[in-house]
Amino acid sequence: MDLKTFKIGGVHPPENKLSAGVAIEAAALPKRAFIHLGQHLGAPAKPVVQKGDTVKVGTLIGTGEGFISAAVHSSVSGTVFAIDSVIDASGYKRLAVIIDVAGDEWEPSIDRNPELKKEIALDQKAIVEKIKESGIVGLGGATFPAHVKYMVPEGKKVDTIIINAVECEPYLTSDHRVMLERADEVLVGTQILMKALGVGKAIIGIEANKPDALELLSRKAKDYTGIAVQGLKVQYPQGAEKQLIKACLNREVPSGKLPLDVGCVVNNVGTALAVYEAVQKNKPLFERVVTMTGHKLPKKANFLVRVGTPIAQLIDSCGGIPEGTAKFINGGPMMGKAMVSPETPVTKGTSGVILVDGSDAKRNAPGDCIRCAKCVAACPMGLEPYLIEKQAEYALWEEAEKEDAADCMECGCCQFTCPAARPLLDNIRLAKSNVMRIRRERSKK
Amino acid sequence: MSNYIVSLSPHAKGPLTTEKVMWGVVIALMPSFAFSAYYFGIRGIVVTLVATIACILTEFVIQKYLMKTTVTAFDGSAAITGLLLAFNVPSSIPIWEVILGAVFAIAIGKMVFGGLGRNPFNPALLGRAFMLASFPVDMTTWPKPVTTQWLWNMGASVDGTTAATPLGYLKEGVKMGESVTNLVAASPERFDHFNLFIGNVGGCIGEVSAFAILLGGIYMLYRKIITWHIPVFYLGGLALITGIFWAMDPTKYADPLFHLLAGGAMLGAWFMATDMVTSPMTVKGQILFAVCGGLLCGLIRMFGAFPEGCSYSILIMNAFVPLIDKYIKPTRFGKEVNYG
Ligand code: SF4
Ligand code: SF4
Numbered sequence: 001m002d003l004k005t006f007k008i009g010g011v012h013p014p015e016n017k018l019s020a021g022v023a024i025e026a027a028a029l030p031k032r033a034f035i036h037l038g039q040h041l042g043a044p045a046k047p048v049v050q051k052g053d054t055v056k057v058g059t060l061i062g063t064g065e066g067f068i069s070a071a072v073h074s075s076v077s078g079t080v081f082a083i084d085s086v087i088d089a090s091g092y093k094r095l096a097v098i099i100d101v102a103g104d105e106w107e108p109s110i111d112r113n114p115e116l117k118k119e120i121a122l123d124q125k126a127i128v129e130k131i132k133e134s135g136i137v138g139l140g141g142a143t144f145p146a147h148v149k150y151m152v153p154e155g156k157k158v159d160t161i162i163i164n165a166v167e168c169e170p171y172l173t174s175d176h177r178v179m180l181e182r183a184d185e186v187l188v189g190t191q192i193l194m195k196a197l198g199v200g201k202a203i204i205g206i207e208a209n210k211p212d213a214l215e216l217l218s219r220k221a222k223d224y225t226g227i228a229v230q231g232l233k234v235q236y237p238q239g240a241e242k243q244l245i246k247a248c249l250n251r252e253v254p255s256g257k258l259p260l261d262v263g264c265v266v267n268n269v270g271t272a273l274a275v276y277e278a279v280q281k282n283k284p285l286f287e288r289v290v291t292m293t294g295h296k297l298p299k300k301a302n303f304l305v306r307v308g309t310p311i312a313q314l315i316d317s318c319g320g321i322p323e324g325t326a327k328f329i330n331g332g333p334m335m336g337k338a339m340v341s342p343e344t345p346v347t348k349g350t351s352g353v354i355l356v357d358g359s360d361a362k363r364n365a366p367g368d369c370i371r372c373a374k375c376v377a378a379c380p381m382g383l384e385p386y387l388i389e390k391q392a393e394y395a396l397w398e399e400a401e402k403e404d405a406a407d408c409m410e411c412g413c414c415q416f417t418c419p420a421a422r423p424l425l426d427n428i429r430l431a432k433s434n435v436m437r438i439r440r441e442r443s444k445k
Numbered sequence: 446m447s448n449y450i451v452s453l454s455p456h457a458k459g460p461l462t463t464e465k466v467m468w469g470v471v472i473a474l475m476p477s478f479a480f481s482a483y484y485f486g487i488r489g490i491v492v493t494l495v496a497t498i499a500c501i502l503t504e505f506v507i508q509k510y511l512m513k514t515t516v517t518a519f520d521g522s523a524a525i526t527g528l529l530l531a532f533n534v535p536s537s538i539p540i541w542e543v544i545l546g547a548v549f550a551i552a553i554g555k556m557v558f559g560g561l562g563r564n565p566f567n568p569a570l571l572g573r574a575f576m577l578a579s580f581p582v583d584m585t586t587w588p589k590p591v592t593t594q595w596l597w598n599m600g601a602s603v604d605g606t607t608a609a610t611p612l613g614y615l616k617e618g619v620k621m622g623e624s625v626t627n628l629v630a631a632s633p634e635r636f637d638h639f640n641l642f643i644g645n646v647g648g649c650i651g652e653v654s655a656f657a658i659l660l661g662g663i664y665m666l667y668r669k670i671i672t673w674h675i676p677v678f679y680l681g682g683l684a685l686i687t688g689i690f691w692a693m694d695p696t697k698y699a700d701p702l703f704h705l706l707a708g709g710a711m712l713g714a715w716f717m718a719t720d721m722v723t724s725p726m727t728v729k730g731q732i733l734f735a736v737c738g739g740l741l742c743g744l745i746r747m748f749g750a751f752p753e754g755c756s757y758s759i760l761i762m763n764a765f766v767p768l769i770d771k772y773i774k775p776t777r778f779g780k781e782v783n784y785g
Contacts, residue, residue, distance in 0.1 A: 008775075008776065008778060009778075011459065013457050013459070014457075091451065170457065242778065242779065246778075252778065252779050253779055254779045254780070255777065255778075255779040255780055257779070325449075326449060326450050327449055327450045327451075327452075327456065328449060329456050333454075333455065333456040333457040334454060334455045334456070334457060335454050335455070336454060336456065337454065338449070338450060338451045338452055338453075338454075338456065339449070339451070340449070340451055341449070354456075356456065361450045361456070362450065363452060363458065364458060364462060367463050367517065367520075367561075368560065368561055368562040368563070369562050370463055370466065370522075370561060370562045370721055370722060371562055371721050371722045371723075371724075371726065372466065372721040373721060373724075373725075373726045373727070373731075374461070376726050376727055376775055377672070377728070379775070380778060381777065381778045381779075382775045382776050382777040382778045382780070383775070383777070384726060384727075384774070384775065386726065387726075404777055404780070407777065407778070407779070410454070412454050412455030412457075415455050416455050416457055416458060416459045417459045417461070418459070419459075419461040419462050419463045419465065419466045420462075420463050420562075421458070421462065421463075425453065425454070425455065426453055429453070
């Protein structure tokens, strides 16, 4: 197969897909679940349960508030112990529904029959409504509420759906396992998404480092109309929306615009599975696959985890925190967040947890920039990271705006590649937020 | 609170560090060092070692006692300057002159600007320019490469066996009105492409063997220390301009392959034009920089006062780097497209 990729920048960090061969396994139920109300991009959900209420698996506990928001469902059955703030992966305290678990009783409306259901009964509008009701968000990590992408504004035309099965972050394997073990559901999910948008074409983009998934899906996709599987060269950040669209369709999303503006919608494979389950099985999003990995972690795993399960419990199931662990990454090593504590709960956006050993966890001491130009060559957005960093150092925000600092997608390629270990992205983030600030101030005037 | 490290992404780091980059360049210079020892004997080794040690020491002393900052003299970058300086002088150069050149290269060429990453000009080339201005005779007297009795070859200039470099011989000849055809006939070994390729000609310590330089260049490409653009476009520019004149009148001008292999062009293209600190940051900028450098080198060689134009061509282009970086920007993603 002809492998495609994006054209500028990118790096190839060691893949370290240690858990790629481990089948998905259901994680044990937690004793107490901590379900954040704001675990998606946008406004947090509003709680609709109270302390003392009994809930079942799949019971609505928070409704989406405003245009960009998502509903939240209980992932366990039991009693609401409290609604209180709980620390999340970024270290912020956010409101969560805390549920004491008793048994595992599911809402009767959920169809638990594992049989594949191919017929799509719902119409376009009903599908989008169902996606919204089910609290589905982008499972690749960005957690953008999924239904919003399917409410195409007047005047925009979409012709292609891209299913992001790239999983370009090192270590993570949850999408890979989903493709191998739930291939048909993913494909039906893709058809549902095509129907939701009224488009006849979908492309599933898979990197060449997952040959088994590439082969399986290519074979199975033949039974579905309009779905093509595209093999992609291994290169980070292929899974970034704009880069993936460039790779698959050779269309470039203009600066400051959305995939919609070039006629695409991009969703993760995990999201396609969640959509299948919501639409065909009436099952809201309350569980997901989470990769547990790290060189010294005794057991690597791909767990099917109920949202709200403390990460510490998953680590225990993998043999506990190994000696010398210095960092816990929620997500991949390139864009994930280092967690303040492993006690934080799994959310809809937790694609994996990496336990990082001592020296690997530390950054190298930064030296002076040697003008090696490697950061410029690595930037997939065509920016000059060394320059924006310098501008940030001298608080030259207007200049940073002219250098398109706002286009940085925080992929980390520049800092990864820098031999002088410059804290490039730290400073570019600073520049970005200041550019946003001066833009806001300007528009107020 | 926990004791876990909470830093911002990315959490992964690439394989290269400044030290690995710099010592990588040093390793890449080793084939040329070996060839120079073979051709110029112990004298070549001594000059090289003295220059290298003098550069590192100068940087060390300045950082430790004058600037009182973190000492990074051993990060490999001072060693590169020392090696390149030595590679750009004749092996017969008096030792004290090399030391002076090394001190100048580091002190004035690098530290005055604030050290690594801040110097506008390649320090080794500045050091060489300084030496050429101060010791014009010693800098242009080349011992013959003596390969048979190299252990005793402690400075061939002493016993008078000096030899003009191929480029110097060419320039002198052309100045006297001799045709290139006659010059080649009179001294075929100087124009023999194979001799030039392996380095069996007179010249500066490290520049003579194109083969050794290419080995080092390939190593740097393999380690991803440099990209191919600057060397290829520099040599391309040189071949283009010398090729045009050669095609117009081969009796007056030497062939482009001779120009590529003779003198400092190979060393300059692979090791000095690629100096990251003093070359542009974008690929487009690097190509412009390199092509112009190559053209300049050819023009100086053919029409300038000096036989060799390589180091000046690079120094001149160094001066344009800030301008190039200011006006030549990488292609931004999503900036040059227009949908509907
Ligand atoms: S983090 Fe930003 S500046 Fe750095 S490579 Fe990625 S997009 Fe470019
Ligand atoms: S990668 Fe680092 S050292 Fe190289 S130019 Fe960029 S900031 Fe400077």
